[in-house]
Amino acid sequence: MKIRLLVGAALLPLTFAMAAQAADVAPSAVxxxxxxxxxxxxxxxxxxxxxxxxxxxxxxxxxxxxxxxxxxxxxxxxxxxxxxxxxxxxxxxxxxxxxxxxxxxxxxxxxxxxxxxxxxxxVVTGVITDSVARSLNQQKNADGTINVLSADAIGRYPDPNVAESLQRVPGIAIQRDQGEGRYINVRGAPSAFTAVSVDGVAVPAVDPGTRAVDLDTLPSDIVSNIEVSKTLLPSQDADSIAGAVNIRTRSPFDTRRLAFSGYAGGSYNDYGGNDTRAAATVSNVFGENQTFGALLSLSYSETNRRPENIENAWVEGGSSYVIEETLFKQYETQRTRQALTGALEWRPTDQTRLYVRGSYADFEDNEYRNTLILGYADGALQAGATDTTATYTGARIYRGLRHRTQNNQITTLVLGGEHTFDNGMIWDADLSWADSEQTYPHRDELVYRSTPTTLSYDTRDHYAPTYFYAAGNPIFGDTATGFFATPGNFSFRENTFRSNTTQQEDVAFRTNLEIPSQFAGREVDWKFGLKYATRDVDADEERQRDRASSANPGTLASLWGDTQGRNFGYQLGTQYDKGLVDAYLAAAKGSSPRRMPDSLTADYTAQEDILAGYGQARFDVGATNITVGLRVEQTKFDGSAPTYSIDEDENEVYATANVSRDDTDFFPNLTVRHAFNDNLIGRFALTRSISRPEFNQIVPRRVEEVDGTELSASFEVGNPDLQPTLSNNVDFGLEYYFASLGVVSANAFYKDLTDYRYVLNYQQDVTIGGVTYVDADFSTPINAPEGHLMGLELNWQQKFGFLPGWMSGFGVFANFTVTDAEIKTGQNYGGRNTFDLPGQSETNYNAALFYEMAGFSARLSYTKRSDYLEEINADNADLDLYVEGREQLDFTASYDFGNGFEVFGEAKNLTDSAGVKYYGSRERTYEYEKFGYNAFVGVRFKY
The missing domain is CATH 2.60.40.1120 (Carboxypeptidase-like, regulatory domain)
Known part of the structure; x- marks a missing residue:
């Protein structure tokens, strides 16, 4: 594949050189x-x-x-x-x-x-007002419904990555990991419904479990602007039911001179550690007529945090709901982001340009996690349990240390060009390569387990439950004492080793021809294009585990350090010495048992080829701009996964399961923009779009995690018959733009979903090798025949320049989105066949008050989304998993000295908002996590 890329790269400039010298010939008599x-x-x-x-x-x-x-x-x-x-x-x-x-x-x-x-x-000039003007002008005059974020606008928020920047856009909410934004939900849709590209290059996901791109991998300071298309045109890829995000990096022709800019600063984190961030960009144009341009941009950040986390696993226990496991997680994390972007451009004339653009982003999460687990399910539930209290005899306590390193890398490279002929025709083409890779070099863990004991809990205060051992003694008092803090009560349980590597490589060629013409007595711009993209996916996972006495590193006390753990006021006792545990794990890994055979089934390979073609016509009827067209996409998919089983003679049997598919889909399009006057714009669009299945869901894989000693088992089962989700979309809206810089708008949308895919979680007994596992956990993706997503976006932005004197520096950003969505399944689950759409919050809003005057600027911003469903439980609606709505208040301020230097400060999460998940009801808290606030100060410079 890379050879094909190099050959194509060599031929593309030659093709453009020939085209630029070709005679201007009319394409047809029609x-x-x-x-x-x-x-x-x-x-x-x-x-x-x-x-x-x-x-x-x-x-x-x-x-x-x-x-x-x-x-x-x-x-x-x-x-x-x-x-x-x-x-x-x-x-x-x-x-x-x-x-x-x-x-x-x-x-x-x-x-x-x-x-x-x-x-x-x-208009009073300034960084904020200039960025607002750039965004509003692009949004107002676009054919479809779009939102635009400029680099300057992004820089006025305390948003270190692209996901957090996008939460400021109307209709976009984010999903977080340890307090940082990772995925986006556009208009209440699942994150996989939004495609992401960098400089027009489709970005493959780094996570093998989704097509959604981890946007926390991409730092916000590499961005020139971000364009979110909420309605698509035929010239755009159809795989964006919710919207398409295109991240544009900088160009040397943005300034057309020697330019240098950057920033640097550091922060304090409320929950331990600190941040360091810095970035720099240099560009210039060269030659007698400034026809050559070059740009290089660098970015680096390091974040150290110690978030606090408690998780409870709830199950149905007779006539009540009880906890089967409680986890106290003491984190010590270091996250680093490094990014590099570059561009070389040649513009020999106003009508011809060639370019090479590339980007590289690297994200590493190095995490130590001391874990204390109350294993109620190891024992027997006693009579008298309620929805808030329970007692177990014969339960156990586990103490572990996990060292996990995750590394994400996203690389894009595009070589292309454009030529405008004297007759007005425009031809462009590009050849692109994108590579996304996620590796876990190690997810290694050492676990000790206690002797049986009696454990109980009381969750009437569901954010601060109390826990007991023996005869009602609090487990976590003011000091770390008692059963769990006595090393002699624990013995070696196991070591586990797990590593993953997933790589997705995408090569694409795209070409477009735009022809301005007279057709049927009307000025018509015709546009035709072809695109071929091929993506290879390779996922490999390895798991090892050793419980043999030969792996025992000694007493628990011999591995302890001098740090005392504390989590939400719970005294967790002495923590592991991570250096001692790392040394033990490094030595033990080489002597651990061979790779667990059933972990082979987590591996898979896939290849997806998409051939697309489109034609569209754009014309005006008075003040109405109309685009009509059709896109056709053919998708060929081949996938395979290893299988493992044990035959009747107790022999291990290895084989390979394969799947091949070939689908063709049509995407008609009608997009209308009408200018009632210079300020009032109306929009209407009828479109069709697609969301293809996740690769790991469509390959015929069966991932088993079986513990014969504990008699527990879980299964993740692929579905080769899983269909893509198709959506017929209707969008309409009104936008009124203020000449003094501002807009008020309302945009409504309706998406009719066919074959919405979701993951079904259920339990059933299963027998493997003569051993029966009761209530084994199963998950498998399936299609829901029908569903819908509809909503309304309201947006208000305005600079109050009409106010007198210093008050004219005030302005406001505010947007509110309300959505309604549901899916209907082909069969009943727990007596129901209608569900909320996973990932969809009923309401989402942002509000920001800003001030800018004489070099000083400040912005106070607030964002909030309501609760949303994360996972469906097939057997019991009370055990559906929800994410609790979250709010956050941020503040930024800066002063520009007028000589190219600027000082700034940021304060993030001033509300100290937690991340919460729950089962069915908020009283059944699954996860409670806090991150604290963050204060950052730094300096910007520009030449």
Missing amino acids: IEPAGDGVIGRVVNADGAPLPGAEIVERGTGRRVVSNTQGEFILNGVSGQIELDVRYIGLPSASQTVVATPGRLTAITVTMGGGDVTTVADV
């Missing part, structure tokens, strides 16, 4: 190219490009919009023409142009450099 026009840039008084500017030819009303670098092409005009250019936040401009017939005439339009003639156009 579609006649326009032939005349203007090619240009829109910039501000400082020469910075203005994206989303609207350019209108006064005589004919022809309209175009500048791209992210302020560039535009207006076809079908010649002779002396008058251009009107509008950009929210700057005074409108007009420019007379003499367009030469038969070719494209190059111009530059400068806005904001002349006298202000309209009071409504006066």
